[in-house]
Amino acid sequence: MKNLFLTWIMAVVLCFYSAVCHAEYGRVPKSEFDPETIKIDEEKYLGSPVEKNYVFINEKGREFTLGDMLDKPLILVLSYYACDGVCSAVNASLMNALSGIGLKPGRDYRALTVSFDRNDGLESLAMFKKHLQIPERLGAAWELAVAKNYKDMESLTRGLGYNFFWSTRDRIFFHPNALVFLSPGGRVVRYLYTAGMSNKDVELSILDASRDQAGKSNITDLGSAFLIACYSYNFKEGKYSLNYPLFIGAGSLLSGVALLGISMVVMARQGRNQKKNKKQMANDK
Amino acid sequence: MKKIFMALTAAFMLHTASAKSVFANEGRKAGAIADPAEGWSRLFHEVLVDVTIMGVIFAAITIYYMLKYKRKSPDQVGSCKKLSAAQMWGWALIPAFVFMADDFFLAANTWSLWNIYRKPPAGSYEIEVRAEMWSWNFIYPGGAAAVNELRVPAGKPIALRMTSSDVVHSLYLSDFKVKEDCMPGRVTYYWFYPKVPGEHVLTCTEYCGAMHSGMYGKVIVMPQEEFDNWLKKETKA
Amino acid sequence: MSAHVKSGFKEWIFTTDHKRIGILYLVGSITAFCLSGIMAVLIRLELWSLGPTITDDPTTYNVWLYMHGAVMILGFQIPALTGWFANYLAPLQIGAKDVAFPRLNAFSLWLFWAGVVLALLTFVVPDPPDVMWTGYPPYSVVTSGNTALYSFTVLVMGFSSIAGGINLIATIIFMRAPGMAWGKLNMFIWTVLAAFTIQLIFVPVLGSAVTMVLFDKYLGATFFNPGMGGDVLIYQNLFWFYSHPAVYVILLPGIGMIFEIVATFSRNRIFNFKVAVYGGVGVLVLITGEVWVHHLYTSGLADWLRVFQMVTTLMISVPVGILMISLVGTLRGGAIDYKTPMLYGVGFIFVFLVGGLTGIPLAMASLDLAVHDTHFVVAHFHFVMAVSMTFAIMGGTYYLFPKMSGRMYSETLGRTGFWLFLIGVFVTFGTMFFVGLDGMPRRYYDYQMFPQLENLHKVQTIGTMIIGLAVITILISWIHGLVAGEKAPSNPWGSRSLEWDTTSPPGPGNFGGRSIVVPDDWDPYCYDKPGRTL
Ligand code: HEM
Ligand SMILES: [Cu+2]
Numbered sequence A: 001m002k003n004l005f006l007t008w009i010m011a012v013v014l015c016f017y018s019a020v021c022h023a024e025y026g027r028v029p030k031s032e033f034d035p036e037t038i039k040i041d042e043e044k045y046l047g048s049p050v051e052k053n054y055v056f057i058n059e060k061g062r063e064f065t066l067g068d069m070l071d072k073p074l075i076l077v078l079s080y081y082a083c084d085g086v087c088s089a090v091n092a093s094l095m096n097a098l099s100g101i102g103l104k105p106g107r108d109y110r111a112l113t114v115s116f117d118r119n120d121g122l123e124s125l126a127m128f129k130k131h132l133q134i135p136e137r138l139g140a141a142w143e144l145a146v147a148k149n150y151k152d153m154e155s156l157t158r159g160l161g162y163n164f165f166w167s168t169r170d171r172i173f174f175h176p177n178a179l180v181f182l183s184p185g186g187r188v189v190r191y192l193y194t195a196g197m198s199n200k201d202v203e204l205s206i207l208d209a210s211r212d213q214a215g216k217s218n219i220t221d222l223g224s225a226f227l228i229a230c231y232s233y234n235f236k237e238g239k240y241s242l243n244y245p246l247f248i249g250a251g252s253l254l255s256g257v258a259l260l261g262i263s264m265v266v267m268a269r270q271g272r273n274q275k276k277n278k279k280q281m282a283n284d285k
Numbered sequence B: 001m002k003k004i005f006m007a008l009t010a011a012f013m014l015h016t017a018s019a020k021s022v023f024a025n026e027g028r029k030a031g032a033i034a035d036p037a038e039g040w041s042r043l044f045h046e047v048l049v050d051v052t053i054m055g056v057i058f059a060a061i062t063i064y065y066m067l068k069y070k071r072k073s074p075d076q077v078g079s080c081k082k083l084s085a086a087q088m089w090g091w092a093l094i095p096a097f098v099f100m101a102d103d104f105f106l107a108a109n110t111w112s113l114w115n116i117y118r119k120p121p122a123g124s125y126e127i128e129v130r131a132e133m134w135s136w137n138f139i140y141p142g143g144a145a146a147v148n149e150l151r152v153p154a155g156k157p158i159a160l161r162m163t164s165s166d167v168v169h170s171l172y173l174s175d176f177k178v179k180e181d182c183m184p185g186r187v188t189y190y191w192f193y194p195k196v197p198g199e200h201v202l203t204c205t206e207y208c209g210a211m212h213s214g215m216y217g218k219v220i221v222m223p224q225e226e227f228d229n230w231l232k233k234e235t236k237a
Numbered sequence C: 001m002s003a004h005v006k007s008g009f010k011e012w013i014f015t016t017d018h019k020r021i022g023i024l025y026l027v028g029s030i031t032a033f034c035l036s037g038i039m040a041v042l043i044r045l046e047l048w049s050l051g052p053t054i055t056d057d058p059t060t061y062n063v064w065l066y067m068h069g070a071v072m073i074l075g076f077q078i079p080a081l082t083g084w085f086a087n088y089l090a091p092l093q094i095g096a097k098d099v100a101f102p103r104l105n106a107f108s109l110w111l112f113w114a115g116v117v118l119a120l121l122t123f124v125v126p127d128p129p130d131v132m133w134t135g136y137p138p139y140s141v142v143t144s145g146n147t148a149l150y151s152f153t154v155l156v157m158g159f160s161s162i163a164g165g166i167n168l169i170a171t172i173i174f175m176r177a178p179g180m181a182w183g184k185l186n187m188f189i190w191t192v193l194a195a196f197t198i199q200l201i202f203v204p205v206l207g208s209a210v211t212m213v214l215f216d217k218y219l220g221a222t223f224f225n226p227g228m229g230g231d232v233l234i235y236q237n238l239f240w241f242y243s244h245p246a247v248y249v250i251l252l253p254g255i256g257m258i259f260e261i262v263a264t265f266s267r268n269r270i271f272n273f274k275v276a277v278y279g280g281v282g283v284l285v286l287i288t289g290e291v292w293v294h295h296l297y298t299s300g301l302a303d304w305l306r307v308f309q310m311v312t313t314l315m316i317s318v319p320v321g322i323l324m325i326s327l328v329g330t331l332r333g334g335a336i337d338y339k340t341p342m343l344y345g346v347g348f349i350f351v352f353l354v355g356g357l358t359g360i361p362l363a364m365a366s367l368d369l370a371v372h373d374t375h376f377v378v379a380h381f382h383f384v385m386a387v388s389m390t391f392a393i394m395g396g397t398y399y400l401f402p403k404m405s406g407r408m409y410s411e412t413l414g415r416t417g418f419w420l421f422l423i424g425v426f427v428t429f430g431t432m433f434f435v436g437l438d439g440m441p442r443r444y445y446d447y448q449m450f451p452q453l454e455n456l457h458k459v460q461t462i463g464t465m466i467i468g469l470a471v472i473t474i475l476i477s478w479i480h481g482l483v484a485g486e487k488a489p490s491n492p493w494g495s496r497s498l499e500w501d502t503t504s505p506p507g508p509g510n511f512g513g514r515s516i517v518v519p520d521d522w523d524p525y526c527y528d529k530p531g532r533t534l
């Protein structure tokens, strides 16, 4: 038995290996930049708290603190406004996703985009916001802002394990294209990379974030509660996948109930037949 | 029997009523931090008295019957009394209600203690715990790190934020009456309140393989100043 | 046995007779008990002193403990109660000639033996399983131990008991003698029916959980791998979703047997019988699927779930309390004769009392935060399940001994065994509570961090030796009874229940060719009227 399993493992491992080798082959580094350096060490930062007293200023000049936004789950987008490349793409894909899900902005979540570029100011912010064209429905719950104190930005990004740097050659910032989901208590609940992100991933991340530390949730409708139970987060692929064991477990429970039920019915029928036969025999006599 | 039972019920009710206030003086000093370990000891002893009384009464009745109704002649038989409908219902509902009353009483007490356990006070000092086969890594704000020795300042509530990098472990501080599992991919937490400097045992209480029993260490409670110095030294290094 | 019944080796192996199958279950489960009992002795010897005592390899200790836990539950208690007792006694008590599906019965017996052999392979394979009887991933997936053996043992035992369950449920529903209405059944029959209903519904859940572990470990699946979208906690939920009910699969027939013994030796009606059946047994079946989280109070599950199931868990006290009141109420007004089975009967009350009452702090989530997974819990469940049910099994086996073997055992040996057992249990597990309260975690090969507990550990090990002596005495008393016991009359205890209304041992067909017809005023606990034969 042991050997059989060893063979199995070997076979599985071999398949895996050849697949990996195949993928590695022909992968040529495109620039001098190593994507690993800006990868967020999720394991390390999940669950860690953020400071709530950082002050931000929105395009109208209104000052508010991070804590002010944290009465609901908060989607934090770290971005910079002078770019017309990826950053607005991050914001745009968040915008698309939020438009496509049923959760209500303001009631179920808030969003906040802040810039980590020290050169950004209210001007570039206003330009950027105009460019982005957030629909009205989302607008009320989504602030775009810059830090009042750039120092705050440094410690915020450090606290989130969010690394970025300016590439003088490419004249852009290298940074993770990730959304950060904060719980109402101000803890990091989820990083979601926007590449390949689906609406469902965003929805589930918000639901995940709406549970506070003690697992208390402000989700009140059963549908969402059910949804969140059915999925679990896949760190490797960066998205949510079905929680298969749950379904298998539930299915086997049902099969147990069915086993009992069906055998009862079958036995009852047999019992009745037997009784009939006996009566028949008695009558024949 | 009925009389005994009535007396039992009455005694129990009285006991319950007098115990009602295990946590009534919770808010004694506004702003004072309730220590979960103290709450634990109080509630545990309360329950211990409770179950001991129940157990002794029950055992005493049993022994009394055991001795009283010994068979005296080989063909003696029991009285084989049948219960009337009223007796039957009485013997079903009264115990059920007494037990349920006790259950709800206990549950209410547990609930208030639970809330203390599960809500780290504002201003707790938070330390990250990363468990691995088979050691405990403690990471302090600022980046200082320690292995198997959890140094904490005295007089401050300490919150622990825990994960594991491999299998399930569980960090148990027996003197502080608290534990919680550490799992890969999930974050768990709890807090405790070390008041005076001293040393305590910390152990792993979720089976994690060969060195499960070797995965122990110390909680070292230090005076604040000493702790600050230590932390400064470690952070630099 | 009557002369025309052959009893050679072949007849036993190919038997489909429910009594012989029951006896083969007895032999298998007692073998399992002795083996895992030896494991318990080794465990206790290792804990005799600080540091390595009889082995310096922690993994060896872990394998012993795996064997002890898994085999005690899967190989000893479940088969003894639902295999041996239910098979032997249930058809007799309902006046049936055999079970509904005799060949299915033989099949489940041999599956059980296959399970025992699988469990024994632990001693043979190079990397024996070291995952404890709970087999939590990710450890059970990353370990170099042979988790497959664990999974297969669970699966085979599970299949065996599903087959047995269908069989006995069918038997009880459809094979009752004419006139044996539902209201005339023995307590034991009700508990068996309840136990098998639970077993049929919940076993598939455990089966799926251990199968998924198998897939994860050997086929690269990621059901429980959190890095790849799996969920660590779901296994623990599935496992306890079955394994708490499993405790009742063990507990119910055991309590049923204790009721039979207490009623017979008190010559008394079971106190408040109907309430015990509906309010005790029935409510336990209803409640059993809603309390599993009390095993996961410290697992980081959502708080509301933990608190909610704390309330349901505390509610268990209602049906259990009702059953205990019925049990003690049966003593009242009785004519008690303290033969060996009855000693186990009343011994059970005290052991179960200690176990039940220490369960109350464990049920309270906040208190459990400190004592969960310590020796306090180990002591609790040995009292409430392990030992109390071993008392039921020993008592029941003494009770049925004359019926099954046609011979009497020696009372002196039987009583000596009981007293040794009782003393040993209180010495061992009574002490264990204190060790647990002082913080000693369970599944610990060593306790360097608690040197002050060494003396208490020594006391426990001495207690275990006393239990070992008790078990040896019990085995001797049985062998002595089989070989040299007096011939047993058909009804040595003067019981009014139907199983005693036949020869000892009963021949094929159970009632010597009589077709049992149960009269209208039948009551298996009727001692105020003269006994009768049907
Ligand atoms: C007869 C004498 C027995 C002794 C001396 C004994 C002793 C022990 C000890 C010391 C442990 C804990 C070891 C540790 O955590 O390191 C243990 C665990 C256990 N025992 Fe027993 N036991 C006995 C009988 C039984 C019986 C009859 C059962 C039947 C159900 C049983 C079931 C278990 C289980 C399920 C565990 C938990 C194993 C685990 O942690 O995975 N024991 N036993
Ligand atoms: Cu461990």
Ligand SMILES: [Cu+2]
Residues within 6 Å of the ligand: C243, C244, C247, C291, C292, C294, C295
């Ligand atoms: Cu349970």
